[in-house]
Amino acid sequence: xxxxxxxxxxxxxxxxxxxxxxxxxxxxxxxxxxxxxxxxxxxxxxxxxxxxxxxxxxxxxxxxxxxxxxxxxxxxxxxxxxxxxxxxxxxxxxxxxxxxxxxxxxxxxxxxxxxxxxxxxxxxxxxxxxxxxxxxxxxxxxxxxxxxxxxxxxxxxxxxxxxxxxxxxxxxxxxxxxxxxxxxxxxxxxxxxxxxxxxxxxxxxxxxxxxxxxxxxxxxxxxxxxxxxxxxxxxxxxxxxxxxxxxxxxxxxxxxxxxxxxxxxxxxxxxxxxxxxxxxxxxxxxxxxxxxxxxxxxxxxxxxxxxxxxxxxxxxxxxxxxxxxxxxxxxxxxxxxxxxxxxxxxxxxxxxxxxxxxxxxxxxxxxxxxxxxxxxxxxxxxxxxxxxxxxxxxxxxxxxxxxxxxxxxxxxxxxxxxxxxxxxxxxxxxxxxxxxxxxxxxxxxxxxxxxxxxxxxxxxxxx
Amino acid sequence: xxxxxxxxxxxxxxxxxxxxxxxxxxxxxxxxxxxxxxxxxxxxxxxxxxxxxxxxxxxxxxxxxxxxxxxxxxxxxxxxxxxxxxxxxxxxxxxxxxxxxxxxxxxxxxxxxxxxxxxxxxxxxxxxxxxxxxxxxxxxxxxxxxxxxxxxxxxxxxxxxxxxxxxxxxxxxxxxxxxxxxxxxxxxxxxxxxxxxxxxxxxxxxxxxxxxxxxxxxxxxxxxxxxxxxxxxxxxxxxxxxxxxxxxxxxxxxxxxxxxxxxxxxxxxxxxxxxxxxxxxxxxxxxxxxxxxxxxxxxxxxxxxxxxxxxxxxxxxxxxxxxxxxxx
Numbered sequence: 063x064x065x066x067x068x069x070x071x072x073x074x075x076x077x078x079x080x081x082x083x084x085x086x087x088x089x090x091x092x093x094x095x096x097x098x099x100x101x102x103x104x105x106x107x108x109x110x111x112x113x114x115x116x117x118x119x120x121x122x123x124x125x126x127x128x129x130x131x132x133x134x135x136x137x138x139x140x141x142x143x144x145x146x147x148x149x150x151x152x153x154x155x156x157x158x159x160x161x162x163x164x165x166x167x168x169x170x171x172x173x174x175x176x177x178x179x180x181x182x183x184x185x186x187x188x189x190x191x192x193x194x195x196x197x198x199x200x201x202x203x204x205x206x207x208x209x210x211x212x213x214x215x216x217x218x219x220x221x222x223x224x225x226x227x228x229x230x231x232x233x234x235x236x237x238x239x240x241x242x243x244x245x246x247x248x249x250x251x252x253x254x255x256x257x258x259x260x261x262x263x264x265x266x267x268x269x270x271x272x273x274x275x276x277x278x279x280x281x282x283x284x285x286x287x288x289x290x291x292x293x294x295x296x297x298x299x300x301x302x303x304x305x306x307x308x309x310x311x312x313x314x315x316x317x318x319x320x321x322x323x324x325x326x327x328x329x330x331x332x333x334x335x336x337x338x339x340x341x342x343x344x345x346x347x348x349x350x351x352x353x354x355x356x357x358x359x360x361x362x363x364x365x366x367x368x369x370x371x372x373x374x375x376x377x378x379x380x381x382x383x384x385x386x387x388x389x390x391x392x393x394x395x396x397x398x399x400x401x402x403x404x405x406x407x408x409x410x411x412x413x414x415x416x417x418x419x420x421x422x423x424x425x426x427x428x429x430x431x432x433x434x435x436x437x438x439x440x441x442x443x444x445x446x447x448x449x450x451x452x453x454x455x456x457x458x459x460x461x462x463x464x465x466x467x468x469x470x471x472x473x474x475x476x477x478x479x480x481x482x483x484x485x486x487x488x489x490x491x492x493x494x495x496x497x498x499x500x501x502x503x504x505x506x507x508x509x510x511x512x513x514x515x516x517x518x519x520x521x522x523x524x525x
Numbered sequence: 526x527x528x529x530x531x532x533x534x535x536x537x538x539x540x541x542x543x544x545x546x547x548x549x550x551x552x553x554x555x556x557x558x559x560x561x562x563x564x565x566x567x568x569x570x571x572x573x574x575x576x577x578x579x580x581x582x583x584x585x586x587x588x589x590x591x592x593x594x595x596x597x598x599x600x601x602x603x604x605x606x607x608x609x610x611x612x613x614x615x616x617x618x619x620x621x622x623x624x625x626x627x628x629x630x631x632x633x634x635x636x637x638x639x640x641x642x643x644x645x646x647x648x649x650x651x652x653x654x655x656x657x658x659x660x661x662x663x664x665x666x667x668x669x670x671x672x673x674x675x676x677x678x679x680x681x682x683x684x685x686x687x688x689x690x691x692x693x694x695x696x697x698x699x700x701x702x703x704x705x706x707x708x709x710x711x712x713x714x715x716x717x718x719x720x721x722x723x724x725x726x727x728x729x730x731x732x733x734x735x736x737x738x739x740x741x742x743x744x745x746x747x748x749x750x751x752x753x754x755x756x757x758x759x760x761x762x763x764x765x766x767x768x769x770x771x772x773x774x775x776x777x778x779x780x781x782x783x784x785x786x787x788x789x790x791x792x793x794x795x796x797x798x799x800x801x802x803x804x805x806x807x808x809x810x811x812x813x814x815x816x817x818x819x820x821x822x823x824x825x826x827x828x829x830x831x832x833x834x835x836x837x838x839x840x841x842x843x844x845x846x847x848x849x850x851x852x853x
Contacts, residue, residue, distance in 0.1 A: 138601060141590065141602055145668075148598040152598060156591030157819045161823055165827075
């Protein structure tokens with residue numbers, strides 16, 4: 063095993079998976095929002111819901127296509143760069159990820175087609191059902207990914223035979239308590255992302271004085287949904303923290319930058335962790351709060367990093383700061399969602415422009431929060447790939463050379479940046495054009511397993 | 526259970542080769558014409574179908590990992606370079622389809638991406654099959670070579686042969702789906718491509734004889750295998766006849782038969798090895814708990830559904846391409 067090749071492989075996986083997660087976290091939320099819109103349209107029969115639905119369906123198609131393209135690479139990267147991991151945990155991770163693929167296909171194949179073709183061909187009730195099924199499909203896809211990742215965080219339901227992890231209880235793996243806090247946490251992250259992107263788009267239209275009716279619906283619904291979702295998300299975030307506290311104490315100590323055992327423990331709000339000297343520089347901390355957050359008590363003892371040998375500690379700086387950025391984004395989003403909802407109920411014209419700008423500028427926050435949350439979880443799991451079982455250094459392809467790893471990293475970076483620059487530009491163009499007055503035309507050649515084509519036949523919106 | 530997943534894997538790979546094969550072939554032929562009308566006809570012949578075709582590669586990939594994880598880990602890592610290049614090629618090929626239609630000034634980029642992506646992906650697939658047939662150094666079920674072990678004369682030749690084979694498949698698909706000039710140009714391409722494929726196959730055969738590859742002994746052990754090349758010869762005759770009599774559907778059908786023969790020859794001569802000649806299917810199969818878990822959901826319900834859906838979508842798009850209704 064070569065340490066440079068290992069580092070390059072980690073960088074490559076981090077890069078490709080971070081790029082990928084942007085799209086699913088957007089589309090999962092968007093699919094749920096489309097379901098809500100279609101249900102509202104069925105109930106109220108207001109055409110504005112119909113127009114907003116058709117508009118976001120196109121965006122969904124492009125973002126979904128991008129997610130699929132970037133996800134294919136991941137399915138093979140487990141084998142190319144992490145051959146030892148894919149060999150020893152294949153009997154567990156392989157079936158979980160094949161379920162993910164099969165679920166995603168079911169969604170693509172059967173119901174996305176109805177969404178594209180079916181508006182005038184199927185009954186409204188069946189159409190709504192199809193939208194809900196697409197939303198369910200994206201959710202299930204996320205579910206399998208979270209089961210897989212949670213197993214890597216907290217392996218259960220397995221036995222070791224000849225050095226290979228063999229599943230002996232699938233129920234334990236799927237119904238692991240860790241899955242059922244981390245999966246909702248990811249799901250709500252996606253919902254919040256969807257809600258904020260919708261609200262920000264609405265605010266953008268209102269600032270530019272276009273598509274007034276649609277913009278209002280997007281802004282109000284987006285903010286209102288976010289106002290409900292963000293607190294729930296914070297609650298699940300707390301529960302995820304509980305599992306980390308219980309099952310991964312060293313990760314918890316790294317997130318808190320707590321070097322030594324403390325009783326009662328203080329909470330470091332900000333500092334510069336110094337791993338070499340095992341201390342924090344320039345700390346700002348609150349006494350007792352650490353115990354309260356960790357164990358919900360005023361005098362609990364909280365473990366520090368020095369309880370663990372250096373070889374078992376994760377890097378400190380990334381989890382520490384990534385976690386704080388995530389929480390910070392969450393709190394700002396809570397403020398904006400609640401403040402915005404209150405203000406938009408009162409509808410004070412003077413304050414509106416400032417509110418619109420704030421909401422518009424908030425759209426990167428949920429993406430940043432999702433990414434930093436994943437950085438915390440994944441870097442915090444180091445030096446393990448499968449927690450407590452398989453070290454990252456032992457998971458990498460043993461004969462991989464730095465030259466091959468560097469080459470593939472460069473190729474992927476160039477490809478992704480090039481192609482996704484075009485993709486993002488494309489989504490931007492669609493968003494900028496705004497909801498068309500006319501309903502969505504269904505191209506005769508658009509097939510459900512070609513989601514990107516949902517958007518290509520509307521020259522009026524792509525200028 | 527092991528047999529079931531072996532068949533699913535074999536079927537998925539065959540479907541991928543046949544279906545994405547003609548996409549990639551059309552991609553290569555696309556580079557040989559400058560005529561925009563030809564190009565649009567060719568694109569229209571594959572554009573509604575390519576994405577669905579590519580999913581079979583992913584299906585094969587995850588089935589391989591889920592049901593035969595030692596093989597997945599061994600092959601995908603041993604083929605580090607070709608897998609990465611193949612994926613990059615497929616990404617460029619795929620997005621070129623979508624962005625070319627919307628682009629004006631950047632259309633050249635997507636044209637190049639489409640052709641080069643197709644060629645690279647096809648070549649890498651062929652090279653991997655070649656390297657696998659030649660035999661990989663495996664000790665105790667682990668790969669014992671290095672990053673460039675896959676690359677040798679035999680595998681490069683296989684890569685070229687598969688490119689030619691896919692181009693042949695692509696040309697006969699264009700014949701089937703297009704009319705007028707595009708079809709006539711494709712008709713003219715079929716015969717030379719067929720001879721290139723046949724010559725390359727003969728060269729590969731003698732190369733294998735000369736190198737005394739283990740695979741050849743199995744053929745002499747199982748003389749009934751020689752029935753398959755006989756069928757292949759009939760298919761070649763069928764292609765030539767179809768071209769001469771201008772029967773638009775016949776060449777594609779016969780090329781498919783030819784591909785199935787080639788695939789069957791490989792499969793039968795390897796059987797029961799999945800990595801020749803070091804891992805058998807039984808040795809490579811995952812534990813029963815994994816196979817059964819996959820079977821009761823994905824295997825029993827979703828997979829048949831996927832097959833039905835594939836048949837359905839090909840039915841929707843059967844017949845000749847009509848550019849006036851398409852969006853390219």
